[in-house]
Amino acid sequence: MKKLLFPFILLLVLIISACSNNNSSKDESDSVKEDKAKTITYQSENGPVEVPANPKRLVLLSGYTGNVLQLGVNVVGVDVWSKNNPTFKDELKDVAEVSDENIEKIIELEPDLIIGLSNIKNIDKLKKIAPTVTYTWGKLDYLTQHIEIGKLLNKEKEARAWVEDFKKRAEAAGEEIRAKIGEDATVTVIESYGKDLYVFGDNWARGTEILYQSMKLKMPEKVKEMALKDGYYALSAEVLPEYVGDYLIISKYQDADVSFQETETYKNIPAVKNGHVFEMRGEGASFSDPITLENQLEFIKKSFLGNN
Known part of the structure; x- marks a missing residue:
């Protein structure tokens, strides 16, 4: 009797295990798809823009690199000034250098969000690659700008916390x-x-x-x-x-x-x-x-x- 039961039990275990693995893979795949599908509406200076709720592949064409890095968001492409900035040397070691004219190169990087200044070129082409948000230089003060980027990256709380802490420390030092x-x-x-x-x-x-x-x-x-x-x-x-x-x-x-x-x-x-x-x-x-x-x-x- 034991000899008859053993093959049956083994087969049952294998079937359950396979189903479990398939479900697990399906859950992981669905999770990734859902994560990619999640968006928020960001109120840019040019109107509302649908952007990823959790962007993972940013291209930065006009600075703001330190803002994004400080908020812990992954960067895949940056402008020449950021790339050559010794402050970010380690963080940008494997990050590509791009410009608003490198459309094909930006496409290859598969960004899910692009950030630049309001005077960048090829804005219409960039918008077809990924949601593109621009800022006018000097329109916001240096601390409010960080909060604004925090809003864009769905990290406003973290941005505000840093700003408040920095203001206190700078004022005290002053x-x-x-x-x-x-x-x-x-x-x-x-x-x-x-x-x-x-x-x-x-x-x-x-x-x-x-x-x-x-x-x-x-x-x-x-x-x-x-x-x-x-x-x-x-x-x-x-x-x-x-x-x-x-x-x-x-x-x-x-x-x-x-x-x-x-x-x-x-x-x-x-x-x-x-x-x-x-x-x-x-x-x-x-x-x-x-x-x-x-x-x-x-x-x-x-x-x-x-x-x-």
Whole structure:
């Protein structure tokens, strides 16, 4: 009797196991399909756009890379500036470099969401590949922009949490810095790029948003007059003393012409003579995303407060 029962039991076990495996595979397949099918309606500046609820393959054509990476979303293609940004070197090691003209390459990447600035080319072609959302540069302030990208990626809660925490830390550091250097002390931010020099207002990256908006540090009147409206102003080394306040921050590219720092005009600037010059790496300084902002906040604190 036992000999007759054993083959029957074995056959029954195999049938149940096969059914279970088939059901499991079916469940997994259905789950993937359902995940892909889930969308949310994002209210973009150009109207509502249906986007994936959980995007997994993003193409970024105009920055915003640090915003997306900070929110933990996978990136498969980025613009040349992001790709060459040393801040994201490790995260973008295996990510493709693309532009708004690389339509075929973008198709090959099979993105489920594309993000760019409002002036990108081939917008109609891009929309046929995947939902495409664009932003107008400067329309939103640097922190609100991160929250907006959080909404797009269905991660608004996480974005708001970071923004609130960052604001508190930056404001606290600002109070500490002002207490040390004086409420009326002025700070100037310039950049040496190639053979050009630029001075910046309060919303043009290079730490300016943190210094002037969050920390409430003051800029010289000449900088207000020439750079505040447009965000930046090109100037010559000869007139640099007119723009430099009590403290000077220089965003310096590796291949920049820094011969101006060897001139008597530069050396006689009070901020230079007092040792109040701080240099940051120019590569990557033009971004205003959370990863870059965290680095810049640490740079500013260390520059003004040392190890305090």
